[in-house]
């Protein structure tokens with residue numbers, strides 16, 4: 001028996017995201033079918049629609065979710081039917097060379113479901129980030145389900161499944177922000193604003209938000225930004241230097257992922273400072289920097305995949321920070337929408353008012 005449910009599909013590059021009937025197979029060995037409770041709209045879904053990730057259309061979009069386990073396949077012991085979970089795209093394998101080196105946060109062989117979900121005519125779907133949870137039900141590897149407690153707002157905590165975890169982790173894990181440090185974040189969408197919240201959680205005392213939209217900068221203050229810079233009319237490098245004694249910030253996080261924002265991050269950090277790239281570039285983007293500056297400025301240039309998180313370590317810990325009043329996860333939820341509103345939510349990403357639109361399914 002397979003499940004016939006509604007899901008949000010993009011059939012070809014730049015085609016609209018539409019609600020269609022999809023077929024979710026029963027879980028096979030090591031797999032689980034979940035009832036999706038909520039799913040945030042992440043810029044990465046828009047990258048998929050625009051062909052910026054790969055060309056494996058049609059896509060089943062969505063990947064920032066709280067869900068409840070509906071069925072498990074053979075050999076699944078770590079979760080049970082009825083468990084409340086956040087879906088993750090880092091189901092650590094435990095065996096690849098990263099895992100073997102004790103660095104499971106980089107796991108190079110994370111698990112996804114082996115079977116494919118399909119359209120009604122049998123066309124195989126590519127699930128966004130191996131999840132595909134703008135859908136009433138989805139099929140994942142059991143390891144993609146991280147159990148969480150019952151008493152939290154599903155729409156808010158589900159955002160830890162991608163963008164908010166990526167942002168917080170870019171600051172606390174990849175950037176290793178320490179108490180008293182200065183941090184600048186370029187791009188204050190869901191991911192960048194979460195990096196600001198993460199910097200505050202880690203004890204940074206100067207937190208500079210940079211965006212081209214004043215509404216985003218205003219929101220950033222609520223999450224811990226001590227200063228804001230609108231880089232549409234102000235040079236962000238000079239502004240960040242001026243706010244940090246003329247030196248630049250200890251850590252600069254690029255949450256946009258364009259050559260110009262990366263260069264700003266590169267030059268806006270102090271000598272021996274850290275640059276963290278968490279925004280995702282597209283294939284045609286190229287970066288040119290004087291190699292002497294790469295050497296002469298020292299420090300580290302790191303990319304942050306999923307905030308270098310470990311779902312089993314970080315999801316419930318951050319929910320607990322939320323419950324203690326130290327992390328306003330609910331503040332990231334700008335609007336609660338239905339499955340049919342995903343395309344409109346993509347369009348709103350450009351307007352500057354929305355941190356996260358979240359689809360609620362049950």
Ligand SMILES: NC(=O)c1ccc[n+]([C@@H]2O[C@H](COP(=O)([O-])OP(=O)(O)OC[C@H]3O[C@@H](n4cnc5c(N)ncnc54)[C@H](O)[C@@H]3O)[C@@H](O)[C@H]2O)c1
Pocket residue numbers: 041042043044047162163166186187188189190191192210211212213216231255256257258261277278279280281304305306307349352354355
């Ligand atoms: N590394 C990861 O694991 C990971 C995870 C999730 C998302 N992402 C990526 O992070 C990026 C941000 O995602 P999001 O959901 O926050 O997107 P978003 O669309 O909500 O926010 C982007 C923000 O950047 C601002 N911006 C755009 N161009 C700018 C510029 N030139 N200078 C300054 N600000 C600018 C926009 O005004 C907006 O506030 C995307 O590229 C997304 O794919 C990465």
Ligand SMILES: [Zn+2]
Pocket residue numbers: 092093094095096097098099100104106107108109110
């Ligand atoms: Zn691994």
Ligand SMILES: [Zn+2]
Pocket residue numbers: 042043044045063064162163
């Ligand atoms: Zn995402």
